[in-house]
Amino acid sequence: MDFAVSNRPLDKIKADALVIGLGKKSDLPEALPDATRKQISAFIKAGDFNGSKGQHTWLHGPEDMAAARILLVGMGDNTPSDTQWQAQLRGTVKTLQNAPVKHAVWLLDSTLAQTLEWQVREGSRIAEEGLYRFDQYRSHPAAASKLTKWTYWHAEKDASLGKAHKTGKGVAAGVNLARDLGNLPPNDCYPEYLSGVARELAGQYEKLTVKVVSQAQAEKMGMGAFVAVAKGSERQGQIIVMEYKGSKPTKQGPVALVGKGITFDTGGISLKPGANMDEMKYDMGGAASVFGSVKTVCELDLPIHLVAVVAAAENMPDGRASRPGDIVKTLSGQTVEILNTDAEGRLVLCDALTYVQQKHKPHTVIDIATLTGACVVALGSHAQAVYANDDDLSQALLAAGQATGDRGWPMPLWDEYQSQLDSPFADMQNIGGPKGGSITAACFLSRFAKDVKWAHLDIAGTAWISGGMSKGATGRPVPMLTRFLMDLA
Numbered sequence: 001m002d003f004a005v006s007n008r009p010l011d012k013i014k015a016d017a018l019v020i021g022l023g024k025k026s027d028l029p030e031a032l033p034d035a036t037r038k039q040i041s042a043f044i045k046a047g048d049f050n051g052s053k054g055q056h057t058w059l060h061g062p063e064d065m066a067a068a069r070i071l072l073v074g075m076g077d078n079t080p081s082d083t084q085w086q087a088q089l090r091g092t093v094k095t096l097q098n099a100p101v102k103h104a105v106w107l108l109d110s111t112l113a114q115t116l117e118w119q120v121r122e123g124s125r126i127a128e129e130g131l132y133r134f135d136q137y138r139s140h141p142a143a144a145s146k147l148t149k150w151t152y153w154h155a156e157k158d159a160s161l162g163k164a165h166k167t168g169k170g171v172a173a174g175v176n177l178a179r180d181l182g183n184l185p186p187n188d189c190y191p192e193y194l195s196g197v198a199r200e201l202a203g204q205y206e207k208l209t210v211k212v213v214s215q216a217q218a219e220k221m222g223m224g225a226f227v228a229v230a231k232g233s234e235r236q237g238q239i240i241v242m243e244y245k246g247s248k249p250t251k252q253g254p255v256a257l258v259g260k261g262i263t264f265d266t267g268g269i270s271l272k273p274g275a276n277m278d279e280m281k282y283d284m285g286g287a288a289s290v291f292g293s294v295k296t297v298c299e300l301d302l303p304i305h306l307v308a309v310v311a312a313a314e315n316m317p318d319g320r321a322s323r324p325g326d327i328v329k330t331l332s333g334q335t336v337e338i339l340n341t342d343a344e345g346r347l348v349l350c351d352a353l354t355y356v357q358q359k360h361k362p363h364t365v366i367d368i369a370t371l372t373g374a375c376v377v378a379l380g381s382h383a384q385a386v387y388a389n390d391d392d393l394s395q396a397l398l399a400a401g402q403a404t405g406d407r408g409w410p411m412p413l414w415d416e417y418q419s420q421l422d423s424p425f426a427d428m429q430n431i432g433g434p435k436g437g438s439i440t441a442a443c444f445l446s447r448f449a450k451d452v453k454w455a456h457l458d459i460a461g462t463a464w465i466s467g468g469m470s471k472g473a474t475g476r477p478v479p480m481l482t483r484f485l486m487d488l489a
Contacts (some may be wrong), residue, residue, distance in 0.1 A: 001131060003124050003165040004151045005158070006105075011036075011065050015151065016101040018067040019092060021109060023075040024051035029107055031155055035063035040070070051075065054088065056095045067105065071095065079113055086126055086405045093130030096147050103149040110154070117164045120152050122404065124168025125175070125479065132176050134183045134472065170299035171404075171482050175475035178285075178292030182464060182473025186264035186281040191230075191238040191312035194261060194284075197291060198240050198310070205298035207246055213239035213355075215313075223351040224328040225336055226311060229344045232268055232321030233314035239352060240310040242294050243360075246489075247303045254305040255488060256362035257294075257481065258352045260345045260369035261287030261312035268315050268341030269323055276466070282473060283345070285463030286368035287312060292478040297485060304489040307360045311348035315341070327426045331355060332448055337426040345371045346430060346444045353448040364393060364453040366484075367445060368477065369460075374437030376461040383409040384462045384477055387442040388455035397455055397484055404479035408457065417443050 006013060010031045020029065028037050039062060043049060049057040055074030062070050073092050080088060096104050106123065108116050127150050135141040152161060181189060181197065195212045202210040215237040219227045223239070230237025240261070243254075262283040266272060272280065287310040294308050322328070326338045328347075331354040336347065349367055356362060375385045384401075386408035388394035394410055401407040420432030420440050428447065432440025442456045462476045 001128055001147065002149045003169060004149070005120070005161045005165065006151050006153050007155055007157050010153060013105055013151070013153065014066045015103045015105045016068050017071050017096060017099065017104045018062070018065065018069070019071045019073060019096075019104055019106045021073045021075045021088065021107070022051050023079070024077050026051060026075065033064035036065055039063050040072070049074070053077075053084070054091055056091065058099075082114060082402070083405045085112070085114060086122060089123055089126045090130055093127050097130070097145045100146060102146050103151065104147060105151045105153050108152055108154045116154060116158060117160050120161045120164035121168040123152070124150070124165040125172045128169055128172035129175055129475070132179060134180065137185070167300060170296050171479055173299050174292035174296030174482060175478045177295045178288040178475040178478050179473040181288040181291055182282050182285055182475075184281070189281070189284070190235045190263045190314060191261065192236065194263070194287065194291075194310060194312045195238050195240050198242050201242070201291070201294060201298065208242060208244050208294065208298055211241040213241065218351070221331065222329065223331045223355070225330045225347040226313065226351040228322040228326065228328045228338065229268070229315055229347050230313035232318045233316040234318070235263070235314045237313035239355060240312055242308040244294060244297055244304070244306040244308070246297065246301060247305050249305055253361040253363045254307045255485070256356045256360060256365045257290045257306070257308045258349060258356060258365060258367040259287035259290035259308070259310045260284065260349055260367070260371065261310045262315050262345060262348065263312060265315045265342070265344065266317055268321050268344060269317050270340045270342040271317055272342060279464065279466060279471075282464040283370050284312070285370040285459055285473065288473065289368050289459070289463070289476065289478050289481060292475060293481045293485065296478065296482045300486070302485060302489045304485060306485065307356060307362060309352050309356045311352040313348055315344045330448070331358075334428065334447065335426040337423040337429040339429050340431045343430045343441070345369050346441055349445060350448040353445065357449070357452055362452060365449055366397070366455045366457065366481070368457045368481070370463050371458045372438040372441050372460055375458040378438055379409055379461055381461045381465070383407045385409060385411045385438055385442075385458040386455065387411050387413050387446075387458070389413065389446060389449065390453040390455070393453050393455050396487065397457070397480060400483035400487060401477070401480040404483050406477050406479035408477070408480065411439060411442065413439070413442060413446055
């Protein structure tokens with residue numbers, strides 16, 4: 001979709017729809033012609049619109065206006081919060097998509113708590129995401145939306161708004177790439193396919209380079225935990241390394257993202273129940289968000305040095321698959337007793353964490369993973385769990401999530417939980433029992449990030465929507481991650 005910003009006289013702007021958000025106590029925009037204001041006032045007085053949250057009402061043939069129609073959007077009783085405003089915009093995009101509207105004009109509201117720049121940035125992202133479709137596997141795809149142009153209107157000229165809508169569109173490009181990768185079927189999206197995606201991105205952006213470590217190379221290097229998972233599949237595991245040099249390397253080192261890329265998770269020998277197992281194609285949601293974040297960083301040409309590592313493997317119950325009771329040696333030298341092969345994400349991640357620290361010396365590492373069902377029990381589908389060994393890093397991620405509506409919630413990493421990983425035969429075991437499952441998984445990973453600022457995002461509840469026709473990847477936490485990277489840059 002094309003985005004623009006205008007401060008032309010409102011009555012002169014030709015558009016298929018003029019969109020005005022109004023709460024129950026809102027005043028009509030002064031920029032509207034008097035005749036139009038009287039027409040809308042009469043419309044409201046007649047009971048056709050009352051400003052209730054989520055209400056969408058069309059007014060055709062507005063007087064003294066070049067626009068063909070007006071869409072009145074109810075904003076509710078009080079000033080909307082960030083997430084409420086975003087929800088209203090999502091509903092508005094759906095309404096516009098179902099109408100004969102090619103060009104919509106959204107009136108920015110300077111009376112809101114949100115800045116105009118925020119409204120434009122988040123509005124562009126949400127509008128672009130709202131047009132997303134995944135129908136390449138349908139023999140008869142639905143017709144594309146007619147909505148192709150979105151203009152923000154404000155009475156005063158503001159150069160920052162142009163940059164804001166480009167930022168929003170760039171973030172949406174990353175979100176939608178992550179959604180595409182998550183939604184792909186596992187017979188087409190497997191570790192080698194993800195390597196191809198990385199190489200395609202490197203071909204598009206000159207500041208991005210890619211290196212792929214094969215399963216055989218990983219085994220030779222000593223990545224025993226990663227190989228323990230990957231060897232159970234005929235699909236070869238891959239450690240995919242993307243390096244973006246938007247700024248010159250410094251002594252401080254880059255920032256690193258590490259994504260869990262289990263392209264399908266059967267549970268291995270510890271086989272999962274069959275119901276809803278199809279959704280285990282989303283177990284590479286962490287990797288998808290890393291790809292999406294790299295895409296956005298490249299699109300926005302951020303002045304930052306970023307290394308992104310994806311640990312890609314299938315977790316299958318092949319004859320070569322690991323067994324409960326196996327002990328493996330990780331790249332860090334620490335040993336792990338595998339008690340449950342369905343706790344595989346932490347196994348591939350621990351070697352990837354060690355690899356990026358040994359090879360790239362980052363100052364900050366963030367890993368992202370659909371790691372535990374326990375996280376879904378704890379936080380549902382609204383917030384991803386945020387663990388960190390550094391309070392400033394935790395606060396920065398939480399603030400980035402709040403600014404984008406892609407929210408997280410802080411979780412404990414107390415030493416008291418570490419003992420649940422004690423093993424009588426190895427340095428640790430890969431599960432910590434039924435209590436605090438998301439916490440003990442994070443505690444496991446923390447043992448591989450002791451000398452670096454590190455955070456872990458458990459996105460098991462936020463990476464996709466389950467069930468029915470609404471099922472699909474969300475692209476989270478690309479908004480949080482990219483906002484964090486923009487703030488860091």
